[in-house]
Amino acid sequence: MAAAGKLSPDHPNGRAPHVPVLIDPLIENAAPVAGHWVDGTFGAGGYSRRLLEAGAGKVTGIDRDPSAVAGAAAMIADYGERLEVIEGQFSQMGALVEGPVEGVVLDLGVSSMQLDQAERGFSFMKDGPLDMRMASDGPSAAELVNEAEEAHLADIIHFYGEERAARRIARAIVKARPFSRTLELAEVVSGCLPRPKPGQVHPATRTFQGIRIAVNDEFGELIAGLEAAEGLLGEGGVLAVVTFHSLEDRVVKRYLAARSGAAPRGNRYAPEQAAEPAPFAPITRKAVGPSDDEIAANPRARSAKLRMARRTGEAGGAVDRGQMGLPGPKHWWKG
Template identity: 60%
Template sequence: MMVATPPAAPHIPVLLRPILNAIAPVSGTWLDGTFGAGGYTRAFLDAGADQVIAVDRDPLAFEMAKGWAGEYGTRLKMVEGNFAQLDEYASDLDGVVLDLGVSSMQLDRADRGFSFIQDGPLDMRMSQSGPSAADFVNGADEATIADVLFQYGEERQSRRIARAIVADRPFSRTLELAGLIERVLGRGKPGQSHPATRSFQAIRIAINDEFGALIAGLEAAERALKTGGKLVVVTFHSLEDRIVKRFLASRSETRQGSRYAPEALVEEGQFKLLSRKAIGPDDIELSENPRSRSAKLRIAERTGAPSTPFSRKGLGLPRITEMKLI
């Protein structure tokens, strides 16, 4: 018997109020690198942006926008692509916004394979192309699987899970893999997150190269923003937030070239932080949208300092540069 996929819950934009407050008055050209359900894009256009260039790597995002996108005419330009290359889509921008991770539409649609609650093909590809989660768990060697689970999911039982995956593969369905992880880790206490949460996050990050895209996207935003332009980033877990925090910290330092001639060699950083600490959801947002609980917002303003190559050292970026599929 075929079981129909229930319709996905609409995606509720996260931290929208503090974003709009921080960037008011909204004007000029913005690039929304994570269009998703279009929540930010619409809000920016409605708040006065002249144009929004909306980028997403998931072609389905634009399919779903067909019903309303026409309302904005040429003020809305949609680009299927990766925000890692956002400076190829636009320059001289007044703002760039990145709302990282997956949308509720992607998570809740069983056929996209992100869910460990609903059964679906073991897919997890945002762009619907390239190696899938099944290719990874069925093809990577045990050490690589363990590294991915540990480094991208902070899963302390990564070695035990990797050993069990290699012994039991191939896997083709999300619930087969979730069930195996539950057998290895045990069910967990009521109120705790599902035992497969960390492993699914890790596999999703790895196959979509989310951290590689994030760093390249931050660098590209630096090149594409005009002086005074705003960079707005919303993250959903500590590993992502650490990358954004360290990038902005290193780019907002004033560097002194020499202690013998400090005035001559002071170099301004490329960004000025608009809030020193990350901004989280308030109680109203938490009660309206429990999924916002781990969201963190960081905002910075581009200075006039020239963009320079960025050293990734010290970013705390897990070192999985290449996935070995066998």
């Protein structure tokens, strides 16, 4: 989910409208926008609003965060039957939404709305309970850092956070635990790394990213969500995915390559395999990034990438997860 916009004193509750990242190229490449769309990461509703304004007949928003669903009431009042918001995971869209639909948009990661709420436990800049769950069920970040074995914790930080000092950080976490607050953890992580130079990210950024991804099984959810979107889209329907870090983008890129017939089918050690019917045709040959103007207006958009594809009439199905570039360990909890 993408970053929120600038504060506006005349906006309800003093908050700015959600500024959906890369929405202009999304609308342009999907044109004409019509019919029924699914916004699989509803958040504050920025993508849904722009899709409705662009001509979508109806948008069904899905979000695993109950607070996002509750916060949609005012927007639903504005659009009436054209907008529906459901609590759930986007991997469940096939069971939650009656298809076929004309479009699916997924805006991945954590939203600035969640980061700004200290009580959600996502931020290393604000003190709050060490939670990080996008929904209210399942093990929390505190349970992960307090219970996971050191080696597994290091793998999570290394693979999901792309942190080079993962083993050193995991060792320090195990030595200092138990943890219950975000700033407690951020302080221990920061103590393992050099003081950042001006312009560099906070030392705890990668560790917090890795833990958040593990807590919410974000890569398992991503693959299942892409498969669900493939099954729900009608012929000619559009899939649009916005990512915010290289791990997400790699998975989306490989998925769309595999499903558009662009994935390698052989190498020097194995014979080339026959091409399978392609359920998708690419709309954007390469990832689309933000313009300079968008970055200036919303610095959190800097790392965003948009990939889009159009559903063909070929049958879909499950993908080989071993070819999707999924990083890291599968489970950290015991049992």
